[in-house]
Structure formats: structure tokens, C-alpha cells
Amino acid sequence: MSETAFYILLSLTEPSHGYGIIKRVEDLTNGRLKLGSGTIYGTLTKMQNDGMIIVFSDEKRKTIYEITKLGKNVMQAEIGRLKELHTNALSLEEEFK
Known part of the structure; x- marks a missing residue:
């Protein structure tokens, strides 16, 4: 699952419109992930079809x-x-220092 799809679904703990999803994802990621309308609506359409x-x-x-x-x-x-x-990442983290 893509990070975008993950955060869109994660943001839907209650029903929301596209702009609400965009804002919730920004809040959840502390502004790191800013979804554009093309990205979100394409992903929402695919999720609806699936x-x-x-x-x-x-x-x-x-x-x-x-x-x-x-x-x-x-x-x-x-x-x-x-x-x-x-x-798994935490268990092997020291190997990469």
C-alpha cells in the first residue's frame, strides 16, 4: 500500500470530504505529507472501485x-x-550505525 493510500484510509476514522482528508493527513504527518487534489481524488476513485x-x-x-x-x-x-x-528495523538498527 502506498503511503498516500495508507494516510487517506487512516484519516477516515469518520466520514470526510476531500479537503478534510487533505487537512487531516497534513495534521497526522505534521505537515510532511501534503496531498494535491489530483493525487487524492485519483486515489479515492481507485479505493472506491476496489x-x-x-x-x-x-x-x-x-x-x-x-x-x-x-x-x-x-x-x-x-x-x-x-x-x-x-x-525488525529496530532489532537491526545498530547494524547500520
Whole structure:
């Protein structure tokens, strides 16, 4: 999973529109990751096609996105993978100093 996709799904702990997702990702990463509209909407479309998110509502030009059960399952698996990666990196960190 790309970092962009990971943070988009991570930001959807509650339904949100595109700009809200962009701001939440910036907050989560302390400004390190700034998503452009082309990047976020392309990724949201792919995630919607893959069944990881759904359009919750469409109010006055603001499309609200919500994570699905599949999206939550994908995030649980990805978080587990990242925990393993982190544990392994820490165990061998001294080898690279």
C-alpha cells in the first residue's frame, strides 16, 4: 500500500470530504505529507472501485467518503505489516550505525 493510500484510509476514522482528508493527513504527518487534489481524488476513485471506501453523501458539491468493512480489514492487515517492519528495523538498527 502506498503511503498516500495508507494516510487517506487512516484519516477516515469518520466520514470526510476531500479537503478534510487533505487537512487531516497534513495534521497526522505534521505537515510532511501534503496531498494535491489530483493525487487524492485519483486515489479515492481507485479505493472506491476496489470497495475500500464508499461515497457516504453528496451535499452541495462536497462528496463525503466513508471507509468500508473491507477498507478496515485492509488497514488492520497493513498496520500489522508495518508493526512487523518496525520491530525488525529496530532489532537491526545498530547494524547500520
